[in-house]
Amino acid sequence: MIKYVSNTGGGTAVDFETAILDGFAVDGGLYVPERLPEVDKTTLERWSKLTYTQLAFEFLSLFIDRSIISAKDLEELIREAYKDFECKDVVELHQLKSRKSTFVMELFHGPTLSFKDIGQAFLVNLVHFFLDRRGEYKTLLIATTGDTGPAAAHFAAGKSTLDTWVLYPKNLITREQERQMTTLPHDNIHAVGVHDCPDGGDDLDDLIGVLYADEAFKERLRLSSVNSINWGRVMMQAVHYFYGYFRVVDFVGEEINTSVPSGGFGNLCGGSLARIMGLPVQTYVVASNRNDSLNRIFSQGVCSKAELHPTLSSAIDILFPYNFWRYLYFVIPDSAKIKELRAEYDRTGSVKFDADLFERFSNGYLSMSASDEQTLGMIDEVYKSDGYLLDPHGAVAVVAADNHRERLGDRKLICVATAHPAKFPEVTKKALNGGSSLPAAGLHASLESAKNEPESGHEFSFSHLEAEVRDAMEHNWTLKRR
Numbered sequence: 001m002i003k004y005v006s007n008t009g010g011g012t013a014v015d016f017e018t019a020i021l022d023g024f025a026v027d028g029g030l031y032v033p034e035r036l037p038e039v040d041k042t043t044l045e046r047w048s049k050l051t052y053t054q055l056a057f058e059f060l061s062l063f064i065d066r067s068i069i070s071a072k073d074l075e076e077l078i079r080e081a082y083k084d085f086e087c088k089d090v091v092e093l094h095q096l097k098s099r100k101s102t103f104v105m106e107l108f109h110g111p112t113l114s115f116k117d118i119g120q121a122f123l124v125n126l127v128h129f130f131l132d133r134r135g136e137y138k139t140l141l142i143a144t145t146g147d148t149g150p151a152a153a154h155f156a157a158g159k160s161t162l163d164t165w166v167l168y169p170k171n172l173i174t175r176e177q178e179r180q181m182t183t184l185p186h187d188n189i190h191a192v193g194v195h196d197c198p199d200g201g202d203d204l205d206d207l208i209g210v211l212y213a214d215e216a217f218k219e220r221l222r223l224s225s226v227n228s229i230n231w232g233r234v235m236m237q238a239v240h241y242f243y244g245y246f247r248v249v250d251f252v253g254e255e256i257n258t259s260v261p262s263g264g265f266g267n268l269c270g271g272s273l274a275r276i277m278g279l280p281v282q283t284y285v286v287a288s289n290r291n292d293s294l295n296r297i298f299s300q301g302v303c304s305k306a307e308l309h310p311t312l313s314s315a316i317d318i319l320f321p322y323n324f325w326r327y328l329y330f331v332i333p334d335s336a337k338i339k340e341l342r343a344e345y346d347r348t349g350s351v352k353f354d355a356d357l358f359e360r361f362s363n364g365y366l367s368m369s370a371s372d373e374q375t376l377g378m379i380d381e382v383y384k385s386d387g388y389l390l391d392p393h394g395a396v397a398v399v400a401a402d403n404h405r406e407r408l409g410d411r412k413l414i415c416v417a418t419a420h421p422a423k424f425p426e427v428t429k430k431a432l433n434g435g436s437s438l439p440a441a442g443l444h445a446s447l448e449s450a451k452n453e454p455e456s457g458h459e460f461s462f463s464h465l466e467a468e469v470r471d472a473m474e475h476n477w478t479l480k481r482r
């Protein structure tokens with residue numbers, strides 16, 4: 001039996017189904033598999049010929065007992081999750097002409113046009129599968145910096161086992177992202193725009209923490225989470241690192257580099273697991289924007305609170321990289337120590353990792369914090385040189401990789417593009433010299449048609465948020481479950 005434990009050591013080991021349905025572990029920690037399986041060279045060679053969904057099946061099978069999900073059901077869950085993706089094989093790679101051996105890995109071909117679709121497509125279907133089998137029902141409560149919410153809402157829409165609340169910081173996400181939530185006509189989806197969030201999406205995460213800690217409320221409304229703390233997403237977010245690797249190498253075993261626009265470290269936690277398990281990646285570039293928590297962690301060994309600066313790459317405007325702490329468990333499987341470090345952070349707002357630990361977790365990573373000017377410049381440059389339109393987050397990844405070009409050397413380089421540029425039309429216009437029209441690559445039909453659809457949702461102010469969210473959720477609960 002594959003067991004899952006809390007990275008901070010509380011509670012007892014649980015099975016895969018419990019880890020997925022609970023989201024957080026009982027002590028508020030993050031679920032991790034007790035041991036990471038190894039992927040040897042023979043396995044890599046076998047996997048190198050698989051399609052994305054076949055690869056996902058093989059990889060996930062290492063973490064899910066067949067007694068919990070049969071091979072047939074797992075195959076069906078994966079097929080169903082990715083059937084509406086717009087490209088042939090879920091993920092696509094585009095080689096840049098302007099840079100040596102550099103590939104953009106496009107993770108945005110899902111229905112809501114960001115990499116969040118990759119994790120949520122599978123996770124939401126999986127949660128529904130478990131609940132349906134148990135004859136149960138849950139309320140999902142989610143906070144978003146712009147892309148998690150649309151993806152979760154899209155896949156939850158119309159599912160009989162799920163009622164879904166999505167909180168987003170009003171005016172800190174684009175209208176395109178907002179409409180992906182507010183135009184869904186399904187009565188099990190509730191979009192909540194929150195005005196005046198001083199710390200953006202992190203504020204909403206805090207509220208979710210508070211509501212989760214309220215045992216009575218949590219029990220009554222059967223709260224659950226598909227935020228990036230859920231193991232199901234991190235696990236699925238390891239698959240594209242394998243897939244991309246196989247597409248760019250000349251032989252299995254060749255070492256490559258990969259640059260990833262990162263905020264909560266969920267995507268790169270998947271990449272980090274892939275490497276620990278055996279994927280030959282020499283260096284991961286942790287690319288952040290002015291909100292540089294991750295850059296400080298990987299360059300100085302300090303995790304500390306900071307003020308939020310809204311940037312043009314808004315999906316990575318994140319102050320607390322939850323999944324870094326999950327990754328830490330795989331570096332030092334010492335949950336007592338992780339708990340102590342987390343407690344110090346919570347108490348003082350800052351923790352400095354000792355030299356030994358810093359060396360161990362930062363080995364094989366470079367980091368950088370890209371400015372908005374650099375991001376805009378990169379979108380413009382690559383559009384001119386390659387005729388290829390990057391979204392602001394993909395641009396951050398290329399800026400960070402360029403910055404470390406010398407240390408990265410000549411190895412093949414994958415830059416991860418996490419969103420379709422059409423989700424950020426104002427940034428594209430600004431980058432391409434202020435024109436009022438967008439190039440065709442900067443538009444997407446689904447976002448255009450959403451402009452004509454009616455919108456619905458709640459709007460609350462940050463100062464009364466907790467009371468208003470509780471009220472709305474209770475009211476809806478009584479209405480539907482009477």
Ligand SMILES: *Cc1c(COP(=O)(O)O)cnc(C)c1O
Nearest residue numbers: 147262263264265266267315418
């Ligand atoms: C969520 C998101 C990221 C950051 O991913 P993390 O897992 O939080 O590091 C990057 N880009 C886009 C477009 C996103 O939506």
